[in-house]
Amino acid sequence: MATETLTAAATAGGSDPRRRRGGIRSNENLAGWLFVAPVIVILGLFLLLPILMALWVSLTDWNGQGSPFTGDVPFVGAHNYTQLFTEDGLARRDFMTSIRNNIYYVAIVVPAQTVLALGLALVVNNRMLKGKSFFRSAFYFPSVTSSVAISVVFLFLFANSGAVNALLSFLGIDGPEWFADSRGVLHLLFGAVGVDSPPAALADGGPFGLTWWDWLAGPSVAMISIITLVVWTTSGTFMLMFLAGLQNVPVTLDEASTLDGASRWQRFRHVTLPMIRPTTFLVLTLGMIGSWQVFDQVYVMSQGDPAKTTLTPAYLSYRTAFRDFDYGSGAAISFVLFLIIIVLTLIQRRALAERDTDRPRRGWWRRRVPERS
Amino acid sequence: MAVLTDRPAAAPARRQRRAARTLATRFLGYATLVFFGLVFLYPFVIQIGNALKTEPDAAANPLSPFPDPLTLAGFERIFAGTNFPLWLGNSLLVTVLVTIGRVFFDSLAGYALARLRFRGRGGLFAAVIAVMAVPGVVLLIPKFLVLNQLGLYNSYAGLVVPLLADAAGVFIMKQFFESIPVSVEEAARIDGASIFRTFWSVVLPMAKPALITLTILSFQGSWNEFPHSLVSVQDPDLFTLPRGLADLVSGSLGKGTQYPLKLGAALLATIPVAIIFVVFQRYFVRDANDGSDKG
Known part of the structure; x- marks a missing residue:
C-alpha cells in the first residue's frame, strides 16, 4: 500500500546520490547478489514460477491427477478462457454471476468504507476532542485481527437468532435469515414498487448468458452481511490514511477560511476535500483493488451460497x-x-506518478485565499 | 460576510453564538466517537460474553454481554473436543519460523538494495515493486501447483517456506536503510570489517524501529494467514488456527450451532494479535500511514 512513496522511489530508479569511491567495495557485486539471493529464490520459486505454471495449466484440462506437465494432459488452447466469455453454459453463467456479485460488492463497499473512513478521520482529527487516540485504536483494531476469526463473530451476529436481528426487532423489524436469503436487494426494491416478476423486456437476452433481470438483481441479502463485515474491518486502515492526509492540511488555511466566514460545510467542501484529494484517490483505488480479492470471508461465511449470490471470482x-x-x-x-x-493497479500508479511530476494543486490555496480576504 | 458590516456591535453576540456552537460541536463529536466506538468494539464484547454462555442462553440473548449462567463449558470443549491444541501448536511453529525468516531475509535484501552497488540492482528493485502488486488470491492455484510439483504439498515445509520472504518487507527495510546516514558504515568498512559484519553488527542495531515493525507485521500476517494453508496442506494434523477455525465453522463438528465454542475458539485465536496490538500500537499505526501492504 505504500504506493505513493513506492512509485516515487521506483521512478527514481537506481540513482544513488551518495556515490562512494575507493577500492573497499571490490566484492560488493558478489555480496549484493548473495544478500538478495534468499529473497530471489523464495519469490522466484513460489511466486513467479507458479504463475507461469498456472498459465500453462490454464491452457489444459488437468484434473489434479499426476503432474500437469506431461504429455498425457489434454491441451485445450484458449478453451478455458473462451468458455467463460463466449460459450453458453454453466461455466460462463457461474463466472458472470460471480462478476455481477463482485461488481455490486465493489459498488457498495468502496464508497461506504471511504465515506466512513473519512468521517471517522475527521472526528478523530478534531482538535477539540480528548481521548482521540483510544478511539483511533478502537476503530483500527478490527483491521489487524484474523479475517477468519472475525468472520466467525459475524456469523453469530447475523445468525437467525443473532445480535443483528435482535437489534432489528427492537426497532420492530423482522430481520431476514441472512445467510439463507438469496433475494437481490434491487429485486426487493423493484418488488416494493410492484415489479415482482421480470418485465418482458428484461426476462431474457442480457449479455454473457445472464438475463438483464439477473444482472439487475443487486447484492443479495446474504452478500449484504459480508459487505457489512468488510466495511467494518477495512474502514480503520483507511481512516489512518485519511488522518495522515488531514495532517498535511495547514491549520492556518483552515483558520483563514474561518475568518473569511466560510461555514463548516464550505470549509470541508472547498478547503479540506481538495487538499486531501490525493489521499482520497489512494483510498478509492486501494479499496477497488482490495474488493476484487474478497475470499476468506466468502469461504468461511457462505461458500458462495445461497443460490450462488455470494460467489466471487476469487472464490469461484x-x-x-x-x-x-x-x-x-x-x-x-x-x-x-x-x-x-492489474489494470486497476496500473491506473492507480499512473495517476500517482503524474501527481508526483506535476502538482497543479500545490499553489492553489496560496493564490486563492489571500485574494478573498 | 454579514459580520464585516457592523463588527463592533455584533462581536459579543457572535462570540456567544460561537461558544454555544463550540459546545454543540464538542458534544456531537463525543457522541459520534462513542457511537462508533460501540460499533467497532461491541462485537468483540458480544464475542467474549457469548463464549462464556450456555448454548440456549447464547441463542436467546445474543446481544447481552453478560452470561447467565456463566460457564466455561465452551472452552472445555474447545480443548477436549477439537484439535485446537494441535492447531495452536502448528500456528505457533509457522508464525515463529516465518517471522524469523522474513525479518532476516527481508533485511538482507533491503540492505543490499539500499546500499550495496551491484549490477542488476535497479532491475531487481523494479521487480520487487512489481511483485508487491501481485494479488494474493490469484496465487492460490499457482502455489498449489508448485508445492505439488516440488513434493512439498501437505508438509510443514510447504506451510512455511513459501512465506519466508515478502516483497513488502524488503521494501520497508530498503526505505529504512536509506534513511540511515552512510558515514557509520563507511567507518566500519575502512576499519576492515566485511560487508556482512558491517551489516550485522553496525547497521542492523541501528535499524531497530524498522525491525520491530517488520517483526510485528510478519507475526500478524502469518498468524492470521488463511488462504496459503488452504492450498498447501490437506492433512488435519497440519492445520493452523485459522484453517482449523474455518473447518470448525463449516461444520465438520456437526450437531447444533455450538456458538459459544466457535466464538471462544475465535477469541483465543484473536488474543495474541490483540496483545501485540495494544503493546506495539504505534508500530501498527505507522505501518498503515506508510501504507505498506501485505504482499
Whole structure:
C-alpha cells in the first residue's frame, strides 16, 4: 500500500546520490547478489514460477491427477478462457454471476468504507476532542485481527437468532435469515414498487448468458452481511490514511477560511476535500483493488451460497479447481481476475506518478485565499 | 460576510453564538466517537460474553454481554473436543519460523538494495515493486501447483517456506536503510570489517524501529494467514488456527450451532494479535500511514 512513496522511489530508479569511491567495495557485486539471493529464490520459486505454471495449466484440462506437465494432459488452447466469455453454459453463467456479485460488492463497499473512513478521520482529527487516540485504536483494531476469526463473530451476529436481528426487532423489524436469503436487494426494491416478476423486456437476452433481470438483481441479502463485515474491518486502515492526509492540511488555511466566514460545510467542501484529494484517490483505488480479492470471508461465511449470490471470482476459481477438480478452468478464472486487478493497479500508479511530476494543486490555496480576504 | 458590516456591535453576540456552537460541536463529536466506538468494539464484547454462555442462553440473548449462567463449558470443549491444541501448536511453529525468516531475509535484501552497488540492482528493485502488486488470491492455484510439483504439498515445509520472504518487507527495510546516514558504515568498512559484519553488527542495531515493525507485521500476517494453508496442506494434523477455525465453522463438528465454542475458539485465536496490538500500537499505526501492504 505504500504506493505513493513506492512509485516515487521506483521512478527514481537506481540513482544513488551518495556515490562512494575507493577500492573497499571490490566484492560488493558478489555480496549484493548473495544478500538478495534468499529473497530471489523464495519469490522466484513460489511466486513467479507458479504463475507461469498456472498459465500453462490454464491452457489444459488437468484434473489434479499426476503432474500437469506431461504429455498425457489434454491441451485445450484458449478453451478455458473462451468458455467463460463466449460459450453458453454453466461455466460462463457461474463466472458472470460471480462478476455481477463482485461488481455490486465493489459498488457498495468502496464508497461506504471511504465515506466512513473519512468521517471517522475527521472526528478523530478534531482538535477539540480528548481521548482521540483510544478511539483511533478502537476503530483500527478490527483491521489487524484474523479475517477468519472475525468472520466467525459475524456469523453469530447475523445468525437467525443473532445480535443483528435482535437489534432489528427492537426497532420492530423482522430481520431476514441472512445467510439463507438469496433475494437481490434491487429485486426487493423493484418488488416494493410492484415489479415482482421480470418485465418482458428484461426476462431474457442480457449479455454473457445472464438475463438483464439477473444482472439487475443487486447484492443479495446474504452478500449484504459480508459487505457489512468488510466495511467494518477495512474502514480503520483507511481512516489512518485519511488522518495522515488531514495532517498535511495547514491549520492556518483552515483558520483563514474561518475568518473569511466560510461555514463548516464550505470549509470541508472547498478547503479540506481538495487538499486531501490525493489521499482520497489512494483510498478509492486501494479499496477497488482490495474488493476484487474478497475470499476468506466468502469461504468461511457462505461458500458462495445461497443460490450462488455470494460467489466471487476469487472464490469461484478456488472452488472450480479444488472442489470440481477442473484446474484449467480455475486457473483461467484466476488470470482474468489478475487482469482486472492489474489494470486497476496500473491506473492507480499512473495517476500517482503524474501527481508526483506535476502538482497543479500545490499553489492553489496560496493564490486563492489571500485574494478573498 | 454579514459580520464585516457592523463588527463592533455584533462581536459579543457572535462570540456567544460561537461558544454555544463550540459546545454543540464538542458534544456531537463525543457522541459520534462513542457511537462508533460501540460499533467497532461491541462485537468483540458480544464475542467474549457469548463464549462464556450456555448454548440456549447464547441463542436467546445474543446481544447481552453478560452470561447467565456463566460457564466455561465452551472452552472445555474447545480443548477436549477439537484439535485446537494441535492447531495452536502448528500456528505457533509457522508464525515463529516465518517471522524469523522474513525479518532476516527481508533485511538482507533491503540492505543490499539500499546500499550495496551491484549490477542488476535497479532491475531487481523494479521487480520487487512489481511483485508487491501481485494479488494474493490469484496465487492460490499457482502455489498449489508448485508445492505439488516440488513434493512439498501437505508438509510443514510447504506451510512455511513459501512465506519466508515478502516483497513488502524488503521494501520497508530498503526505505529504512536509506534513511540511515552512510558515514557509520563507511567507518566500519575502512576499519576492515566485511560487508556482512558491517551489516550485522553496525547497521542492523541501528535499524531497530524498522525491525520491530517488520517483526510485528510478519507475526500478524502469518498468524492470521488463511488462504496459503488452504492450498498447501490437506492433512488435519497440519492445520493452523485459522484453517482449523474455518473447518470448525463449516461444520465438520456437526450437531447444533455450538456458538459459544466457535466464538471462544475465535477469541483465543484473536488474543495474541490483540496483545501485540495494544503493546506495539504505534508500530501498527505507522505501518498503515506508510501504507505498506501485505504482499
